[in-house]
Amino acid sequence: MKIPHLVYISSISGRDIGSAEELIRDERLFKHLWTEFILNPDLIRSLTSYADNNNIKDAITDALSWYLAFRWIFPDNPTLDELYKNGVIVPYRISNKVYRQKIRGFLKGLLYAGLC
Numbered sequence: 739m740k741i742p743h744l745v746y747i748s749s750i751s752g753r754d755i756g757s758a759e760e761l762i763r764d765e766r767l768f769k770h771l772w773t774e775f776i777l778n779p780d781l782i783r784s785l786t787s788y789a790d791n792n793n794i795k796d797a798i799t800d801a802l803s804w805y806l807a808f809r810w811i812f813p814d815n816p817t818l819d820e821l822y823k824n825g826v827i828v829p830y831r832i833s834n835k836v837y838r839q840k841i842r843g844f845l846k847g848l849l850y851a852g853l854c
Contacts, residue, residue: 740778746773746847756783767795772840773847775801779817795827804844805828811853 741758747767748754762768764776775782775798782801787792798821805818806829821827830836848854 741784742778744774744781745778745806746769746850749850758788762791762793765834768797770843770847772800772804774842775818776805776815776852777811777851779815779849782821792793798827799829802827803832804840807832811848 740756740781741761744755744761747761747770750770751764751767755767761771761774771794782798784793798818801816802822805812805815806822845854
């Protein structure tokens with residue numbers, strides 16, 4: 739399945755990722771998917787057919803949780819807002835442990851997008 743241009747993950751990989759399967763198979767890139775979801779709302783819409791995949795759902799949950807916690811930094815993301823309002827994805831409170839695990843990737847995404 740073809741996906742829209744990846745904003746952040748393409749810069750990490752150094753090449754364009756053409757399909758969802760290619761992205762899901764590459765473990766190194768997949769761990770940055772949640773940051774890509776925050777920066778690229780169209781990607782969430784294009785991966786709805788993979789919603790039953792727990793790893794995709796976890797990445798969307800991470801994206802929603804961090805998006806809501808740091809909403810003042812990001813431009814509007816109508817896709818994440820819609821998922822939250824409809825109760826499709828339930829965000830979590832970012833604990834210190836999760837914060838320490840994910841902050842580096844989060845900040846790299848912000849820097850790449852020019853948001854800080």
